[in-house]
Amino acid sequence: MAKKLTETIIAKAEELFDQVEVMAGYSKGSNPLKVSPCFIEKKQDLDQLIFDKLCINNLATYAYRLSKQVKGNIGMVLKPCDAKAVNQLISEELIDRAACKMLVVGCAGVLDHQKISRHLGGARVFSANIGPETIEVETAEGKKELKTADFYADKCHWCSISDQDMGGDVFVENQQKLQAPKKDRFEDVKQLEKLDLDQIEAYWKDEFSRCIRCYACRNVCPLEVCQDQCIVHLDFPNWQSQKVVPSENKFFQLIRVMHLAGRCVECGECQRVCPQNIGLLKMMKKMNQQIETLFNFTPGMDVEAKPPLLTYKTVEENIEEEELI
Amino acid sequence: METIYTLKKQDLKPWLESLAQDSDVYVPARDRDNSLVDFFNLSEIKDDLGFGQGQEKRYVLDLVEKTKRSPKQVMYPHWEDLLDFSYEKDPENIEDEKIKLSVSQEAPNSIIFGLKSCDCQAIAKMDAVFGQGIVKDPYYMKRRENTVLISLGCDTVFEDCFCTAVGGSPYGFDHTDLGLMEDGDHYVVFVYTKKGNALAQASNSYLAKADAKDGQDYKSRMQERGRKASEKMSSMWPKTAVEDMAEHLNKAFDASQWKKVSQQCISCGACTFVCPTCYCFDIRDDKDNRQGKRYRCWDFCTSYLYTLEASGHNPREDIQKRYKNKVNCKYNYNFQRQGHLYCVGCGRCVEVCPVDMDIRQIVAAVLKSKQP
Numbered sequence: 043m044a045k046k047l048t049e050t051i052i053a054k055a056e057e058l059f060d061q062v063e064v065m066a067g068y069s070k071g072s073n074p075l076k077v078s079p080c081f082i083e084k085k086q087d088l089d090q091l092i093f094d095k096l097c098i099n100n101l102a103t104y105a106y107r108l109s110k111q112v113k114g115n116i117g118m119v120l121k122p123c124d125a126k127a128v129n130q131l132i133s134e135e136l137i138d139r140a141a142c143k144m145l146v147v148g149c150a151g152v153l154d155h156q157k158i159s160r161h162l163g164g165a166r167v168f169s170a171n172i173g174p175e176t177i178e179v180e181t182a183e184g185k186k187e188l189k190t191a192d193f194y195a196d197k198c199h200w201c202s203i204s205d206q207d208m209g210g211d212v213f214v215e216n217q218q219k220l221q222a223p224k225k226d227r228f229e230d231v232k233q234l235e236k237l238d239l240d241q242i243e244a245y246w247k248d249e250f251s252r253c254i255r256c257y258a259c260r261n262v263c264p265l266e267v268c269q270d271q272c273i274v275h276l277d278f279p280n281w282q283s284q285k286v287v288p289s290e291n292k293f294f295q296l297i298r299v300m301h302l303a304g305r306c307v308e309c310g311e312c313q314r315v316c317p318q319n320i321g322l323l324k325m326m327k328k329m330n331q332q333i334e335t336l337f338n339f340t341p342g343m344d345v346e347a348k349p350p351l352l353t354y355k356t357v358e359e360n361i362e363e364e365e366l367i
Numbered sequence: 368m369e370t371i372y373t374l375k376k377q378d379l380k381p382w383l384e385s386l387a388q389d390s391d392v393y394v395p396a397r398d399r400d401n402s403l404v405d406f407f408n409l410s411e412i413k414d415d416l417g418f419g420q421g422q423e424k425r426y427v428l429d430l431v432e433k434t435k436r437s438p439k440q441v442m443y444p445h446w447e448d449l450l451d452f453s454y455e456k457d458p459e460n461i462e463d464e465k466i467k468l469s470v471s472q473e474a475p476n477s478i479i480f481g482l483k484s485c486d487c488q489a490i491a492k493m494d495a496v497f498g499q500g501i502v503k504d505p506y507y508m509k510r511r512e513n514t515v516l517i518s519l520g521c522d523t524v525f526e527d528c529f530c531t532a533v534g535g536s537p538y539g540f541d542h543t544d545l546g547l548m549e550d551g552d553h554y555v556v557f558v559y560t561k562k563g564n565a566l567a568q569a570s571n572s573y574l575a576k577a578d579a580k581d582g583q584d585y586k587s588r589m590q591e592r593g594r595k596a597s598e599k600m601s602s603m604w605p606k607t608a609v610e611d612m613a614e615h616l617n618k619a620f621d622a623s624q625w626k627k628v629s630q631q632c633i634s635c636g637a638c639t640f641v642c643p644t645c646y647c648f649d650i651r652d653d654k655d656n657r658q659g660k661r662y663r664c665w666d667f668c669t670s671y672l673y674t675l676e677a678s679g680h681n682p683r684e685d686i687q688k689r690y691k692n693k694v695n696c697k698y699n700y701n702f703q704r705q706g707h708l709y710c711v712g713c714g715r716c717v718e719v720c721p722v723d724m725d726i727r728q729i730v731a732a733v734l735k736s737k738q739p
Contacts, residue, residue: 072725078722079722099721160402163432164525164526166525166528167526182599252401252403256639256667260635262721270672280652280653285446285653315635317641317719319401320401
């Protein structure tokens, strides 16, 4: 099935290729559980493209970068959830809709290779055969059979757009439908909110005591486009100390959250790439929850919609104004 | 040093705890809450640390898995204060302002237990950076002098390991003070340095001297174990000798391949910060009104800001140049400068890379592009 899907994607990419200078897609990774982002500049290289359940990376990470590097159009292979990030970039006028050709592929859910790798204790993997029900892996420690349902990326458990075209240029339908078991998107946020403030404070202090400030979370984010001029590195004024202590680490994350308010599409890349397994997405989800209640807005769903924090209304429906004395 | 000791496994805990009485002992442990393995200060987690499986403790000693971060931060912390400064006015002449400086540095006695041979090699490379040349780094060297290294032979090949490809070996004990080999219900302890000898002699209630015959036997078994472990790891660069790599990379400096292999890099510092041999730092001031601290903190060469000059010019503006520098620094420049590669094959950078960049494949691809 995956093979046929890949063939369709390559065929569609070939059709699209005349209009673009470079095509971002997925190719074989450095080990059987990983895929690698690739950038194709020649039509004959399109057969490197693959698409399977391991394609967890959000290639929209490269949308803004590529649009600055390349004179012509860029093409991208995107899952519907990735396309949300591109849509958001378009609605903020950070990239030009016409210069970005989106090849959106219907998604049956993607697997988090780190979850699998952790389950296997980091053992060397020789081969992996991934089916909708089971994953057969051959490792240095022997053969193992795992249940696919246990290893989906978190975001797949509450995805509702897996077969939508998200306004892309080409849509490739996936015969397989989303298979990840349904879960509550705010479950972890709710768990945390049950605690009292001191406990929440202690929880985050513990999480951020591990942060190594590698900035992978910031750099992988498709919407954090100003990372080369980021205020956390400024000398004058020195907003943020470079000392790696929990309070400063938390401050850095709060800057991220604030700068992504009403923009974050919850692709989960920040949490996925964190080398220290910090639960960053909880913060983003909480912020999005606020934005949804206050402004009834979900980022990345509509390129025409104005993001609420980039505009203003004289009267906000859901914000009670304090009376002026 | 020829002395060989044995340590019963059940004595490991009391031994480490006795060492922790006058040193900071760092042990590799898994944190159950987030499934990370890291080096922890034993006295900080003592009550929450379980030795062996089946104990309901937050941390479990893990002598198999590779730690996520390298142990370099014990001697070369992520950030450290270099000096305190304050501006003080002369009460006689208020126009006159003096800068007052003071330096305070802590360098506690430390023991790092359970080092893998790759990490040990890496510490030797760090020593060369901070301890050779005209100016020695007093901050690093003081900590280093007060640190004892205890390694443990490594029998597990992890997904990203490639120490044998860069001249290492899983039982390479050449830079350690004490080397341990697991053997049934005990550990065999090999002494390599004066520091190690002193520590072993001070631990005589836990370590038992092996007699000459057993010692010979342990030694040959250790070599055999090392050979087997090396065999398990297949070399990634079979055709290029480590010695030739610098030359090959010089020739490949303008190879077209660089663009292709570095294009996916997102310029984060994950690989640098988990690397046991990356040593670059930045110096900054945290100033509050008229006083402050000057400190240094790790820097990463894949960052746009790393080479940004005050004029606004950036000689390594795009990621291709930055990544090329990173690879050359490890496999070329430092080989020419220090005589050995600045990569020990621990594979941490491969493991943490958010976008699946594998430095082995990248080097191989670049070298291939220049070969006939």
